[in-house]
Amino acid sequence: MKVLAAMSGGVDSAVAAARAVDAGWDVTGVHLALSRTPAALRAGSRGCCSREDANDARRSADVLGIPFYVWDFAERFHAEVIEDFVAEYAAGHTPNPCLRCNEKIKFSALLDRALALGFDAVVTGHHARLVDGVLSRSVDAAKDQSYVLAVLTPQQLRHAAFPIGDSTKEQVRTEAARRGLAVANKPDSHDICFIADGDTQGFLARQLGERPGDIVDADGTVVGSHAGTFGFTVGQRRGLNLSRPTPSGEPRYVLAIQPKTNTVVVGSAAQLEVDLVRASRPVWIAARPAGEFRCEVQLRAHGLTSEAVVQAGVDGLTAVLTEPQRGVAAGQALVMYDGDRVLGSATISSAERTRAVVR
Amino acid sequence: MVYLDHAATTPMLPEVVEVIATAMGRLGNPSSLHTSGRQARRLVEESREVLAEVLGARPSEVIFTSGGTEADNLAVKGIYLARRAADPRRRKVLISAVEHHAVLDSARWLAEHEHAELVLLPVDGYGRVLPETLAAAIAEDPAAVAVVSIMWANNEVGTIQPIERLVELAHEHGIPFHTDAVQAAGVLPVSFIGSGVDAMTVTGHKLGGAYGTGALLLGRGVECVPVLHGGGQEREVRSGTLDTPGVLGLATAVQLAASRRAELTGELLRLRTLLVDGIRDAVPDAMLNGDPVHRLAGNAHLSFPGCEGDSLLMLLDAKGIECSTGSACSAGVAQPSHVLLAMGADEARARGSLRLTLGHTSTEADVQAVVEAIGPVVERARRAGLAAGLDSGSTAGLASATELASQPIWDRP
Numbered sequence: 001m002k003v004l005a006a007m008s009g010g011v012d013s014a015v016a017a018a019r020a021v022d023a024g025w026d027v028t029g030v031h032l033a034l035s036r037t038p039a040a041l042r043a044g045s046r047g048c049c050s051r052e053d054a055n056d057a058r059r060s061a062d063v064l065g066i067p068f069y070v071w072d073f074a075e076r077f078h079a080e081v082i083e084d085f086v087a088e089y090a091a092g093h094t095p096n097p098c099l100r101c102n103e104k105i106k107f108s109a110l111l112d113r114a115l116a117l118g119f120d121a122v123v124t125g126h127h128a129r130l131v132d133g134v135l136s137r138s139v140d141a142a143k144d145q146s147y148v149l150a151v152l153t154p155q156q157l158r159h160a161a162f163p164i165g166d167s168t169k170e171q172v173r174t175e176a177a178r179r180g181l182a183v184a185n186k187p188d189s190h191d192i193c194f195i196a197d198g199d200t201q202g203f204l205a206r207q208l209g210e211r212p213g214d215i216v217d218a219d220g221t222v223v224g225s226h227a228g229t230f231g232f233t234v235g236q237r238r239g240l241n242l243s244r245p246t247p248s249g250e251p252r253y254v255l256a257i258q259p260k261t262n263t264v265v266v267g268s269a270a271q272l273e274v275d276l277v278r279a280s281r282p283v284w285i286a287a288r289p290a291g292e293f294r295c296e297v298q299l300r301a302h303g304l305t306s307e308a309v310v311q312a313g314v315d316g317l318t319a320v321l322t323e324p325q326r327g328v329a330a331g332q333a334l335v336m337y338d339g340d341r342v343l344g345s346a347t348i349s350s351a352e353r354t355r356a357v358v359r
Numbered sequence: 360m361v362y363l364d365h366a367a368t369t370p371m372l373p374e375v376v377e378v379i380a381t382a383m384g385r386l387g388n389p390s391s392l393h394t395s396g397r398q399a400r401r402l403v404e405e406s407r408e409v410l411a412e413v414l415g416a417r418p419s420e421v422i423f424t425s426g427g428t429e430a431d432n433l434a435v436k437g438i439y440l441a442r443r444a445a446d447p448r449r450r451k452v453l454i455s456a457v458e459h460h461a462v463l464d465s466a467r468w469l470a471e472h473e474h475a476e477l478v479l480l481p482v483d484g485y486g487r488v489l490p491e492t493l494a495a496a497i498a499e500d501p502a503a504v505a506v507v508s509i510m511w512a513n514n515e516v517g518t519i520q521p522i523e524r525l526v527e528l529a530h531e532h533g534i535p536f537h538t539d540a541v542q543a544a545g546v547l548p549v550s551f552i553g554s555g556v557d558a559m560t561v562t563g564h565k566l567g568g569a570y571g572t573g574a575l576l577l578g579r580g581v582e583c584v585p586v587l588h589g590g591g592q593e594r595e596v597r598s599g600t601l602d603t604p605g606v607l608g609l610a611t612a613v614q615l616a617a618s619r620r621a622e623l624t625g626e627l628l629r630l631r632t633l634l635v636d637g638i639r640d641a642v643p644d645a646m647l648n649g650d651p652v653h654r655l656a657g658n659a660h661l662s663f664p665g666c667e668g669d670s671l672l673m674l675l676d677a678k679g680i681e682c683s684t685g686s687a688c689s690a691g692v693a694q695p696s697h698v699l700l701a702m703g704a705d706e707a708r709a710r711g712s713l714r715l716t717l718g719h720t721s722t723e724a725d726v727q728a729v730v731e732a733i734g735p736v737v738e739r740a741r742r743a744g745l746a747a748g749l750d751s752g753s754t755a756g757l758a759s760a761t762e763l764a765s766q767p768i769w770d771r772p
Contacts, residue, residue, distance in 0.1 A: 069673055113746055116742040
């Protein structure tokens, strides 16, 4: 099998490529240049987009003895991921750019090109497994990335391989050190790769300009002001700078973002709880299910899981949560699981509190 | 392996390797006053005389450097600073739009840090600076021009500039003229004095010498402010302990290249004709970039519509054929070539190009290998190009959906 290993310069993708070599596959390493103006050196906790990261990937490829190239996907990344990220925030949503990058770049632009060039699959260092072709959680629950891959269609997953999904991060690091890969102790990346200083609000303000408006509580009383609704996400507590505290002194959270009226609605933790989630653009691992079914849903990249009863429609679904959840934001993915196996995913469009709470 | 990237670097001549290896075993700083120092100095000065003779210059006009980039930096920055110091009105730096980055970025640096006004001279569709273009740029305000720098031959598309005519135009106004002759020196009968240029860059590794060796030929009367400061070893213009083995290698390579030039040029022209004709037979819509006549003998630069240069390079590399998509950037990303864009190519044509450069080790078998491989490679790269189109569907290249073996569990209680 001839595969293209996407190598970010991090330890996960380096070990994934190494295991692909061990599997006897014909492996070519590719680093995706995603920034129009790459910095010379890595800064902060970003893990991919500097020339130093490209060089780390190259050095891993050298150790593995595989051909290595840098491919420029900066324009495509900007159009598909960064512009989408900004537009989603402008619409009052909370996007996940890593998910979008998997959907539009790694397993679309890159995969399409790889297949056309005669490769059979794209190999990445994601912490996830393919069990009988079905996307499943990594054995390392804390590092599991199946959530940001669940948007992939079965056709895309047929040409994907995730060689490190059956190992923990610690095992991956140990193996990297044993193999002599210099990235064995490279710090994990956390921040959004295209926001160099980690300041998402500042980035959005530069892209969208300041748009001052009111922060109101659930009954419409103005309790503060903001520089732009894009600075907020549902469930956010810090950074509100409210001028009027609640009578009881309990903390307030962002309940809703309303870009049309340029308003941010805040309220108590209890008001944040939702039990009905609507989602659109569903992707199923097989045929769309008829009727209701019970499964586990995950509503954020890390945590926020609940049992739910899902009702699937033609172009959307609703999930009634067994346990009410706080911080469910439009724009995030709703991913459905049967144990470790992914059943499908959809994009959250709205969430609310209903009477049909199943306690 | 089929190596068709001689413009990037060409194999060192065995004679050069031997000369350098021998010299590396010998002690002596050419600036030392004792016996071993004097012996090293003698080798350096003999090399200087050889280089001067072959390149049509006086020995005192040879300034050894660490290569082409340093020589270009020294000429563009040093001559600009000296000219401006003599007359503060002289702030214009006139360079062609197709210069190597060593010249282009030096001039940009002057614009950003030394109040220079950068004037990029446009080129025609072949990449030539027309004499009237330079004449008009000078005529705007001759007294404001500090320096002109136009390469002898282009490193990407191989186009040879009408250098002597351009020099005359600058000299009509007493303006010094620098040329980057890095690509030209090995294959063209380059003469420093004969051409009239005031400064000329050459480098070792493009003509069979070692990496990290080069020279700036600088006319005796041309003022030039140093870029590197220190011992002032080279005419007080360039500092740094001289690299005796490298200098010897450079002189040996230049001398051998000159003695073999006529024969090699004929062979390169023959091979390149076979190469270009063979590629066009296999890929009829391939387009030759650059001047079809006034071009370096070993250079074939072609655009393949619908292909990404990256894809072509990778597919050929996998077949053991090594070539280039144009100038390599430090991050390894192939950017659309500024040379092709300056020649009026659109971004797609610029991205879909390959530079195949022949040299002293090239054979007909090399050419045959490319001609046989190029058809299927272009076809495959074209499919990838289609798949990469922004307008195509997100899974355009994927096979049709296949049912997975797993059973859905929708109906579980």
